[in-house]
Amino acid sequence: MKKYYFLLIVFISYSSLSQENISFKKNDSIDYLLKTAEDLSYKNDMYKALEYAFEAVSYAHVIQDNYYISSSYMMMGTIQHEIIDYKNAKKNLLKSLEYTEKTEEKILLPSILHSLANIYYDDNKDYKNALIYYKRALELTNKERSPNNYQITLHNLIWTFMDLNRFDEAKPYLKKADSIEKTIPDSLQIDRSSLFLLKARDYANNKEINKAEQAFKESFKQLEKESYWIKGKSYFYDYRSGMYENIGDYFKASQDLKKLLKNERKVFENAKTKNEEIAKFRFKVDEYERELEAAKREKVLLLDIDKNNKIIIFISSAALLLLIGVLFFYYRAYRSKKKISEILKIKNSELYEAKAQAEKLSKIKSQFISTISHELRTPLYGVVGISSILLENDGKMEKDKKLLNSLKFSADYLLDLVNKVLKISKIDSEEKELIKTPTDLFSLSQNIIQSFEYQAQKKDNKLILEHDDSTPKLVNIDALRISEVLINLIGNAIKFTDKGKIWLRIKQLSTDTKTVRIRYEVEDTGMGVPEDQKEYIFEEFSQIGSVYDNKQGTGLGLSIVKKLVQVMGSQIHFESKKDVGSMFYFDLDVEISESLNHAENGSLSLENTDSISAKILVAEDNKVNQLVTKNLLKNIGCICTIVENGFEAVQILKEETFDLVLMDINMPVLDGMQATLKIREFDTTTPIIALTASELSEVGDECKKAGMNDMINKPLNKNDLRDVIHKSLIVDASPKKG
Numbered sequence: 001m002k003k004y005y006f007l008l009i010v011f012i013s014y015s016s017l018s019q020e021n022i023s024f025k026k027n028d029s030i031d032y033l034l035k036t037a038e039d040l041s042y043k044n045d046m047y048k049a050l051e052y053a054f055e056a057v058s059y060a061h062v063i064q065d066n067y068y069i070s071s072s073y074m075m076m077g078t079i080q081h082e083i084i085d086y087k088n089a090k091k092n093l094l095k096s097l098e099y100t101e102k103t104e105e106k107i108l109l110p111s112i113l114h115s116l117a118n119i120y121y122d123d124n125k126d127y128k129n130a131l132i133y134y135k136r137a138l139e140l141t142n143k144e145r146s147p148n149n150y151q152i153t154l155h156n157l158i159w160t161f162m163d164l165n166r167f168d169e170a171k172p173y174l175k176k177a178d179s180i181e182k183t184i185p186d187s188l189q190i191d192r193s194s195l196f197l198l199k200a201r202d203y204a205n206n207k208e209i210n211k212a213e214q215a216f217k218e219s220f221k222q223l224e225k226e227s228y229w230i231k232g233k234s235y236f237y238d239y240r241s242g243m244y245e246n247i248g249d250y251f252k253a254s255q256d257l258k259k260l261l262k263n264e265r266k267v268f269e270n271a272k273t274k275n276e277e278i279a280k281f282r283f284k285v286d287e288y289e290r291e292l293e294a295a296k297r298e299k300v301l302l303l304d305i306d307k308n309n310k311i312i313i314f315i316s317s318a319a320l321l322l323l324i325g326v327l328f329f330y331y332r333a334y335r336s337k338k339k340i341s342e343i344l345k346i347k348n349s350e351l352y353e354a355k356a357q358a359e360k361l362s363k364i365k366s367q368f369i370s371t372i373s374h375e376l377r378t379p380l381y382g383v384v385g386i387s388s389i390l391l392e393n394d395g396k397m398e399k400d401k402k403l404l405n406s407l408k409f410s411a412d413y414l415l416d417l418v419n420k421v422l423k424i425s426k427i428d429s430e431e432k433e434l435i436k437t438p439t440d441l442f443s444l445s446q447n448i449i450q451s452f453e454y455q456a457q458k459k460d461n462k463l464i465l466e467h468d469d470s471t472p473k474l475v476n477i478d479a480l481r482i483s484e485v486l487i488n489l490i491g492n493a494i495k496f497t498d499k500g501k502i503w504l505r506i507k508q509l510s511t512d513t514k515t516v517r518i519r520y521e522v523e524d525t526g527m528g529v530p531e532d533q534k535e536y537i538f539e540e541f542s543q544i545g546s547v548y549d550n551k552q553g554t555g556l557g558l559s560i561v562k563k564l565v566q567v568m569g570s571q572i573h574f575e576s577k578k579d580v581g582s583m584f585y586f587d588l589d590v591e592i593s594e595s596l597n598h599a600e601n602g603s604l605s606l607e608n609t610d611s612i613s614a615k616i617l618v619a620e621d622n623k624v625n626q627l628v629t630k631n632l633l634k635n636i637g638c639i640c641t642i643v644e645n646g647f648e649a650v651q652i653l654k655e656e657t658f659d660l661v662l663m664d665i666n667m668p669v670l671d672g673m674q675a676t677l678k679i680r681e682f683d684t685t686t687p688i689i690a691l692t693a694s695e696l697s698e699v700g701d702e703c704k705k706a707g708m709n710d711m712i713n714k715p716l717n718k719n720d721l722r723d724v725i726h727k728s729l730i731v732d733a734s735p736k737k738g
Contacts, residue, residue: 030056030068037075041082049079070099070108078115086123093119113137114153121160131160147184151177155194162198167205174202193222193232197239204243216240230270233263379624383411386628406450434478434568438593441506441518442467444479448486449504455494456502463490466505472516474593481564482520482588488561489522489584497526500581515589523583529576538562538572611637612725614659618642619649619675620691621667629662629691629716636722644668646675653679653686660728661688663708665699673706680707687728691716 033056040049053075060068077092093115100108117133120126134157141150154177161170181195196219203212216236223232241256387407449465456463486504493502505521529537538558558572565572565586576582616633620626621644633640641658643649647670649663661679665672676688690703690711703711712724 030059030063030065030072033059034071034075037079041079046079046083050076053079066099066102067108070096070103070112073099074108074112074115081115081119081122086119090116090119090123110137110140110149110153113140114156117156121156127160127164131157131164134160147180151180151184152194154180155198158198159194162201162205167202170198171202174198193219193225196222197232197236200243201239204239204246209243209247212243216243230263231267234260234267237263383407386624387411405447406453410451434481436476436478436591438474439477439479440473441471441475441477442473444483445486445504445506448483448490451487452490452494455491459494459497460499461494461497462501464501464503466503468506468508471506471508471518472511472592475516475518476591476593477588478568481568485561485564485586486520486522488558492558493522493524493526493582496582497524500525509587511592513592515591517587517589519585519587521583521585523581525581528578528580528582529574530578534576537574612722612729614638614725614729615657616640616725617649617652617656617658617661619644619646619661619667619672620664621645622664625664625714632716632718632721635718636725638725646670646672646678649675650678653683658686660725661686662691663688664691665694665703666692673702676703676706676708689724689728 033052037049037052037056040046040052053072056072057069057076060072073092073096077089077096080086080089080092093112096108097112097116100106100112113133114137117130117137120133121130134153138150138153138157141153154173158170158173158177161167161173177195177198181192196215200212200215200219203209203215216239219236220233223236237256237260241253241260244250244253244256445465445467449463452463490502490504501524503521503523505519505523507519507521509517509519511517538561561584562572568588570586570588572584572586574582574584614637616638618626618629618633618640620629620642626642626644630640630642640662641652641656643652645667646663649661650670653661663672663676667675670678672690679686679688684707687709688707690699690708691714692699692711693714696711696713700711709728710724712720
């Protein structure tokens with residue numbers, strides 16, 4: 001249990017408010033009624049106290065003052081709480097809360113919240129909700145203006161934590177209460193017994209028995225002075241007997257329990273007396289509430305009558321206006337014709353303005369796409385570059401080599417997707433061209449399968465690659481597009497298959513001297529597609545319903561597959577049976593490649609072992625890109641110096657000589673374009689190559705105007721980097737600036 005001071009905190013709040021110059025209008029009659037109710041409750045005359053509080057409620061309703069209505073209901077609820085009439089107390093406090101919310105300053109809100117917390121605590125032992133209300137009340141209570149209110153609420157909060165056996169959470173609040181108590185003069189102290197009792201409980205919980213006994217002793221001294229708080233001694237004997245019982249001193253525990261029972265009889269007799277007195281008054285309150293409800297219904301009826309009168313007036317006015325409208329109809333028609341030409345002029349002006357706005361939005365879109373292009377490609381540069389460097393290092397285990405190949409393949413695929421999305425967003429109507437390169441279909445398929453091994457293992461699926469050995473080793477095909485199709489199909493198969501098998505098959509259907517017809521099949525033992533849903537599985541944003549509702553995805557995978565296969569000159573087909581599995585397949589006519597050299601990732605490699613010996617300055621702000629570029633240059637025989645912005649590049653070129661400069665376009669302090677313009681003021685011969693993650697077509701003209709010799713796209717490829725450096729060094733035959 002805990003100490004409440006039910007009436008005290010409310011009366012202190014009310015008295016302090018009545019002394020301030022608040023914004024609510026004063027009403028001497030209601031102030032008198034509330035003050036009298038307060039005095040009577042102090043004298044334990046609860047019947048008369050409630051009568052005065054009830055009269056205050058009635059009068060406050062008459063003058064329709066929300067502040068005084070709230071104050072009066074709060075007084076009634078608090079008195080009813082004191083006499084253990086919890087039901088009516090809660091009802092009246094909730095009314096008080098309702099009316100105080102309608103006031104501007106909500107001055108009574110902390111006291112109402114505190115009283116509601118008391119009810120939650122005492123009525124049904126709902127300590128958690130009581131804790132919430134105490135915390136809210138504490139936050140809203142002004143510690144400097146109402147130190148006693150703050151102290152009482154703080155004590156109740158600590159008490160509730162302790163009753164929930166959350167002593168660690170109570171400790172900081174207890175320290176705060178102790179420090180605040182020292183600032184309140186003894187003459188103004190009203191809650192010292194509670195503080196000592198809380199300290200005693202804390203000491204007892206920490207097994208500091210001597211300190212606990214001393215705190216209990218101080219608490220009892222204060223309780224002797226606070227004669228109005230009969231229940232306080234019950235708490236005192238209860239907690240001290242518990243402490244003695246825990247340490248095994250059963251004699252003292254028994255003595256305190258006897259005193260507890262004796263004091264509880266006094267508490268019971270006091271509550272019984274109050275309830276007998278108040279029972280007579282409840283009928284009067286109920287009758288008042290019925291009268292008040294009837295008055296409200298009468299008010300609603302009068303409002304309805306007034307509303308009907310207004311409707312009648314409105315209809316009459318509308319009819320009159322309609323008649324006037326008919327009389328002037330022809331006149332308005334004449335005027336409207338005259339205005340048509342003016343409206344057309346305005347519409348034309350709006351059309352031109354809308355066109356200008358559309359052009360502006362188009363430019364903003366273009367700028368957005370360019371920015372996103374750089375932001376997406378820059379981190380991918382690091383992934384692609386580092387995986388390429390690691391692949392070229394000797395001493396790798398076969399397992400690591402496979403993992404790096406899978407990482408490189410996935411990064412290349414992701415980069416291609418980024419490029420395509422950006423390009424399609426930029427030019428929706430652009431015709432998609434196939435980029436065919438000599439490709440080893442078996443190696444390409446192996447890389448795709450390996451990239452899904454982790455996902456398959458998670459769902460206990462087995463991936464199987466079946467390849468027709470008679471198929472030509474190299475064919476000219478758009479490897480990235482075929483990869484995207486297969487990745488979508490295999491990913492879809494894994495998504496709808498658990499503890500099953502997934503096959504990727506490459507079959508040769510026919511061949512001649514130059515071309516071969518190939519069939520790709522992706523089959524699974526998954527859930528299959530219901531008959532009634534087969535016709536729309538290739539539609540955008542479509543998802544299989546029913547048993548598939550728990551699957552994630554955008555519903556774009558099969559739609560993308562269908563479009564890509566059509567771009568490659570074929571059609572996607574499928575066969576499926578529910579709970580048996582599905583098979584998707586398509587045929588492609590491809591050229592047989594005459595090239596003999598191919599990379600392990602399935603695409604043709606133009607590896608050139610010739611190295612270049614050159615001293616190169618790299619201006620790049622991204623740390624990962626610096627690392628990748630440095631290693632790529634090292635692999636082709638170049639040495640490099642790295643700076644992090646255009647300003648540093650300008651300064652170092654004034655002091656040192658370099659064979660070539662690799663200049664990133666987007667950098668802090670001074671970007672690549674501005675840096676190049678400044679360099680060309682004193683050095684017109686050193687080749688400068690732009691590094692950019694943007695589309696080359698977007699920045700080409702600007703790079704040339706700035707004085708750059710060439711451009712290269714990120715992510716950098718070792719062969720492309722070597723070629724562009726070699727080309728620039730050959731073209732630049734003039735001596736460098738010293």
